Amino acid sequence: MIRLLKKIYLAVMLLFMYAPIAVLIVYSFNASRSRSVWGGFTLDWYAQLLRDKSIQRALSTTLSLAFLSALLATIIGAAAAVGIHSMRGAFKKTVLAVTNIPVIMPDIVMGLSLLVLYTYLFHFFPGIKLGYGTLLVSHTTFNIPYVILSVLPKLKQLDPNLYEAALDLGCTPIKGFFKVVLQEITSAIVTGAMLAFTMSLDDFIVSYFTKGDGDNTLSTIIYSMARRGVNPKINALSAIMFVAVLLLLYVINSFDPSKAQKANGLGLEGES
Amino acid sequence: MNEREHLIDLVDIEKTFGTSTVLSNINLFIRRNEFLTLLGPSGCGKTTTLRIIGGFERPTRGDVIFDGKSILNLPPYKRQVNTVFQKYALFPNMNVAENIAFGLKIKKADSRYIKRRIEEMLKLVNLSGYDKRQVTSLSGGQQQRVAIARALVNEPSVLLLDEPLGALDLKLRKEMQMELKNMQKKLGITFIYVTHDQEEALTMSDTICVMNAGVIQQMGRPEDIYNEPQNVFVAKFIGENNILDGVMRDDFWVEFAGKNFVCVDKGFARDEAVDIVIRPEDIAIVAPGGDNLAGVVRNVTFKGVHYEMLIESAGFVWKAHSTVMSQSGQEVGMRIAPDLIHVMRKSEYSFIDALPETLVERAGLSNAERGVYTMPVGVAASSATH
Numbered sequence: 001m002i003r004l005l006k007k008i009y010l011a012v013m014l015l016f017m018y019a020p021i022a023v024l025i026v027y028s029f030n031a032s033r034s035r036s037v038w039g040g041f042t043l044d045w046y047a048q049l050l051r052d053k054s055i056q057r058a059l060s061t062t063l064s065l066a067f068l069s070a071l072l073a074t075i076i077g078a079a080a081a082v083g084i085h086s087m088r089g090a091f092k093k094t095v096l097a098v099t100n101i102p103v104i105m106p107d108i109v110m111g112l113s114l115l116v117l118y119t120y121l122f123h124f125f126p127g128i129k130l131g132y133g134t135l136l137v138s139h140t141t142f143n144i145p146y147v148i149l150s151v152l153p154k155l156k157q158l159d160p161n162l163y164e165a166a167l168d169l170g171c172t173p174i175k176g177f178f179k180v181v182l183q184e185i186t187s188a189i190v191t192g193a194m195l196a197f198t199m200s201l202d203d204f205i206v207s208y209f210t211k212g213d214g215d216n217t218l219s220t221i222i223y224s225m226a227r228r229g230v231n232p233k234i235n236a237l238s239a240i241m242f243v244a245v246l247l248l249l250y251v252i253n254s255f256d257p258s259k260a261q262k263a264n265g266l267g268l269e270g271e272s
Numbered sequence: 273m274n275e276r277e278h279l280i281d282l283v284d285i286e287k288t289f290g291t292s293t294v295l296s297n298i299n300l301f302i303r304r305n306e307f308l309t310l311l312g313p314s315g316c317g318k319t320t321t322l323r324i325i326g327g328f329e330r331p332t333r334g335d336v337i338f339d340g341k342s343i344l345n346l347p348p349y350k351r352q353v354n355t356v357f358q359k360y361a362l363f364p365n366m367n368v369a370e371n372i373a374f375g376l377k378i379k380k381a382d383s384r385y386i387k388r389r390i391e392e393m394l395k396l397v398n399l400s401g402y403d404k405r406q407v408t409s410l411s412g413g414q415q416q417r418v419a420i421a422r423a424l425v426n427e428p429s430v431l432l433l434d435e436p437l438g439a440l441d442l443k444l445r446k447e448m449q450m451e452l453k454n455m456q457k458k459l460g461i462t463f464i465y466v467t468h469d470q471e472e473a474l475t476m477s478d479t480i481c482v483m484n485a486g487v488i489q490q491m492g493r494p495e496d497i498y499n500e501p502q503n504v505f506v507a508k509f510i511g512e513n514n515i516l517d518g519v520m521r522d523d524f525w526v527e528f529a530g531k532n533f534v535c536v537d538k539g540f541a542r543d544e545a546v547d548i549v550i551r552p553e554d555i556a557i558v559a560p561g562g563d564n565l566a567g568v569v570r571n572v573t574f575k576g577v578h579y580e581m582l583i584e585s586a587g588f589v590w591k592a593h594s595t596v597m598s599q600s601g602q603e604v605g606m607r608i609a610p611d612l613i614h615v616m617r618k619s620e621y622s623f624i625d626a627l628p629e630t631l632v633e634r635a636g637l638s639n640a641e642r643g644v645y646t647m648p649v650g651v652a653a654s655s656a657t658h
Contacts, residue, residue, distance in 0.1 A: 170349045170379055
């Protein structure tokens with residue numbers, strides 16, 4: 001009886017969470033423009049979507065932005081994590097707290113403050129305008145903490161003697177880091193990079209504040225389309241984004257370094 | 273040019289972390305090809321001393337001399353020293369052969385040479401055929417062997433070992449003790465070994481350096497440390513002992529347990545208060561009466577090779593070993609030969625009845641195992657002193 005109740009509870013929970021998305025996906029195949037009447041199945045909206053130049057541009061902006069900002073954030077964030085890990089005491093706590101602020105701060109504050117900063121800086125550099133550059137800087141900025149937060153725990157787990165063993169066996173500190181420490185934290189860095197990529201895809205508010213007139217990401221273009229009136233193309237676009245993000249999350253979660261290593265070990269044993 | 277006898281000299285080493293001093297006034301030398309053990313309870317500074325030699329820790333004061341030259345400013349990767357870490361610190365992403373080859377690859381050695389050396393090392397540590405195995409799939413003992421091979425392949429002048437057998441079970445530990453000792457003799461390398469296990473230290477070492485609270489208590493051959501402990505700390509740490517207060521009446525004449533004894537010690541002040549150490553196996557159980565110490569057997573435990581007896585005499589409970597069983601409650605006499613009475617000058621350790629409990633626990637031994645018991649030494653003291 002209790003088991004049944006538990007199952008019902010779970011079903012209701014999932015229903016509340018996913019019903020809106022399910023409706024959206026279903027209506028992206030709706031032949032009627034109406035959101036209440038089912039006019040038969042069609043792939044028309046997806047076809048229109050593919051023909052829409054502005055959406056295509058937004059898609060390429062979104063993907064390149066996600067890729068580049070994730071790349072930059074991963075390099076900066078991983079280096080920062082290594083630095084923070086070697087800090088001690090109150091200084092470390094302070095740096096960690098400062099690092100965490102962008103994660104807990106509302107996006108709107110982040111977006112607005114970046115906009116204010118850019119407008120202030122443009123005052124000194126009149127040639128520069130809001131655009132892809134500012135978008136990239138903004139996305140990199142809010143992505144860095146996610147990389148740090150995924151790399152730091154891995155560094156904490158790491159046996160400090162590993163690095164010392166590398167030095168002991170003749171590595172200079174830099175060689176020791178690249179040969180041993182980096183190898184050990186690679187899985188966490190990859191996870192951080194994928195997380196950053198997802199966060200960038202997901203973002204609307206910061207992009208909205210820091211993009212130029214001509215640039216659009218998928219989320220900002222959906223927003224501007226929705227303001228002009230309901231177009232079922234939006235449903236199709238949203239459905240694609242939902243599935244894409246879902247797939248990405250699945251890849252991140254199934255990326256288990258210990259499993260990968262085990263497979264590798266078995267392969268090597270097969271050789272011998 | 274003749275070789276220096278001392279390979280490593282630690283000169284006036286002091287190490288402080290923040291406000292706490294972990295090492296002070298460390299002066300010790302390590303001879304060429306010797307097996308030296310740093311022995312002491314947890315937190316005594318033995319690992320820090322090892323890390324200073326390895327180059328992972330810089331002393332606050334003092335100097336580290338290697339073969340006549342200071343290596344204080346030499347980073348670990350330039351020292352002719354390799355370390356076997358307590359938890360092995362094998363590189364988990366590499367297989368056994370890759371782990372062993374690491375040091376040689378860094379030095380850009382010839383690949384055929386590396387291959388040959390890997391095989392030699394695997395043979396040395398009895399792991400031939402394990403080269404392709406992942407290190408995470410090995411048992412603790414096997415990982416330990418890989419760690420030793422990984423260090424020895426670099427042909428260091430000195431091998432540093434930080435409690436390398438701590439995680440192994442007793443049987444494996446005994447085996448590895450013998451293997452390590454044989455390896456050291458065969459290769460002719462200086463070993464510096466850190467442990468809290470006194471038996472391990474006595475079994476393996478050429479020289480033992482007993483440490484406590486960041487200070488060297490005694491240095492010497494295992495026999496010297498065991499037979500002639502310099503203070504109560506060493507006596508208690510190194511084995512089971514009866515430790516009493518005594519008074520040196522004159523040269524070769526000491527009073528304790530309310531009686532006068534002939535001893536072999538001299539050079540003390542007249543009536544100087546001293547510590548007396550008598551090993552349980554040095555007490556001969558005889559018939560009561562005569563000039564012997566009279567006592568009553570309170571407890572008898574069979575220990576295999578001998579019976580361990582607790583004998584109460586004049587308020588002090590003696591621990592004695594004998595192959596002849598006595599009954600509990602039986603009156604016996606105890607005789608101690610003059611050369612088996614160890615007279616030590618009073619030290620800061622004379623007034624502790626036992627090692628601090630926490631310290632003992634961390635060292636993984638109970639008080640009973642260490643031969644320290646909580647019977648009031650003070651009672652014996654009052655009867656022994658005038």
